[in-house]
Amino acid sequence: MIDVTRAEVSIDGVGLLAPTSMSVGRGEIVALRGPNGAGKTTALRLIVGQTTPSAGTVTVSGRAPRPRDHDFRAQVAAMIGLPPFARDLTLLEQATLIGITWGLPTDAARSDAGEVLDELGMSRLVDRFPHELSSGQTQLAGLALTLVRPADIVVLDEPEQRLDDERLGRVISVLRQRADAGGTVVFATHSDRLVADLGARTVLLQEAA
Ligand SMILES: Nc1ncnc2c1ncn2[C@@H]1O[C@H](COP(=O)(O)OP(=O)(O)OP(=O)(O)O)[C@@H](O)[C@H]1O
Numbered sequence: 001m002i003d004v005t006r007a008e009v010s011i012d013g014v015g016l017l018a019p020t021s022m023s024v025g026r027g028e029i030v031a032l033r034g035p036n037g038a039g040k041t042t043a044l045r046l047i048v049g050q051t052t053p054s055a056g057t058v059t060v061s062g063r064a065p066r067p068r069d070h071d072f073r074a075q076v077a078a079m080i081g082l083p084p085f086a087r088d089l090t091l092l093e094q095a096t097l098i099g100i101t102w103g104l105p106t107d108a109a110r111s112d113a114g115e116v117l118d119e120l121g122m123s124r125l126v127d128r129f130p131h132e133l134s135s136g137q138t139q140l141a142g143l144a145l146t147l148v149r150p151a152d153i154v155v156l157d158e159p160e161q162r163l164d165d166e167r168l169g170r171v172i173s174v175l176r177q178r179a180d181a182g183g184t185v186v187f188a189t190h191s192d193r194l195v196a197d198l199g200a201r202t203v204l205l206q207e208a209a
Contacts (some may be wrong), residue, residue, distance in 0.1 A: 001026050001153065001184055002047055006057035009042050015208025019056060020202045023195040024186055026152070029179050031195045032188040034205035040188035041080060041157050043205065047186065048078045074102070077151035079159070082142045084132035091141055092126035093115060095148045095197070099169055102149045116148045119177075121170045136162040140171075142184070147174060153184045160191040172197045 017039035024030045026168040032040040045051040046058045049065030058065060066072040086094050092113055099109025104143070117126050120140045120191040125133065133141055139162040147154065154175070160168055170190070175185050175198060189195060195202060 001028075001057045001061060002186065003055050003057075004043070004046065005042075005057045007046055007053040007058050009039070009046065009051060010054045010208070017046070018206055018208040020203075020205060021056075026184055028184050029175070029185045029198050030187075031198075031200035032186070032205060033174070033190075033202050034125050034196070035207060038205040038207050039109040040128055040205055044078070044080055044155050044157055044186070044188055045137070048076055048080065049149060050080070075151060076153045076155060077149055078147050078155035079142055079146040080155070080157040082138065083145050085128060085145075090127045090129060091122065091133075091144065094130075094141075095144055098145055098149050108170075114143050115149055117173070119170065120144050120147075121167060136164060136167060139163060140167060143171060143174075151183070153186070154178060156185070156187040158189055158191075159187055160189060160194050168193065169197075 004020055004022045006019045006021055008019045020043060042051065046053060047060065047065060049067035051151055057145055061075065069180060089097065095113030095117060096110045099112050104112065114126065117123060120138055120143060122144065125137060143159060159171055163171065172194060179185050
């Protein structure tokens with residue numbers, strides 16, 4: 001499903017990602033690990049097509065990532081950094097809107113939005129505006145907006161950021177369900193617990209020279 005073959009990234013001779021290969025199948029959970037600066041975020045950007053390899057190849061379902069292509073975007077939901085929030089919409093409204101933009105009728109979109117927010121422990125916060133959230137709650141809101149839409153592949157950069165143990169447990173449970181339903185999950189992380197509890201296969205990245 002995701003094939004990365006000796007992909008590397010450099011800008012003006014500076015290495016961001018050393019030659020990296022990995023293959024991720026449908027329903028797999030894969031964790032990218034390695035020290036700060038090893039290129040985990042860069043590798044995720046390659047998979048979602050936000051950056052292109054300087055050498056090597058990256059394919060998703062047999063084709064190079066095409067982030068401007070609707071079919072590709074329908075396949076991949078990603079959170080690499082916090083997503084933009086709509087300042088004047090509540091969490092429930094934003095999550096509902098995303099479902100509608102992906103083709104769900106309004107009632108179904110609202111119900112799915114409520115469900116994802118509930119699973120992430122945010123049912124008390126559905127009527128809050130983005131500026132009314134703590135940093136951990138903002139992280140969960142970003143995850144909710146990413147996970148509320150249908151997608152075969154979920155790509156997350158350090159989903160554990162800013163979360164306490166209880167909230168991290170909720171994220172683990174939502175990602176577990178996603179994989180159990182056949183979804184593919186690829187994430188970069190510094191959290192041993194996230195990797196262990198999800199039973200994720202680890203791909204270890206080394207810093208580029
Ligand atoms: N726009 C850029 N121009 C030059 N170098 C960059 C750029 N963006 C990132 N880098 C460098 O590329 C390398 C890989 O960065 P990346 O963010 O992918 O690492 P990471 O493994 O995700 O790190 P962390 O664990 O700190 O999040 C780092 O050395 C970083 O300094």
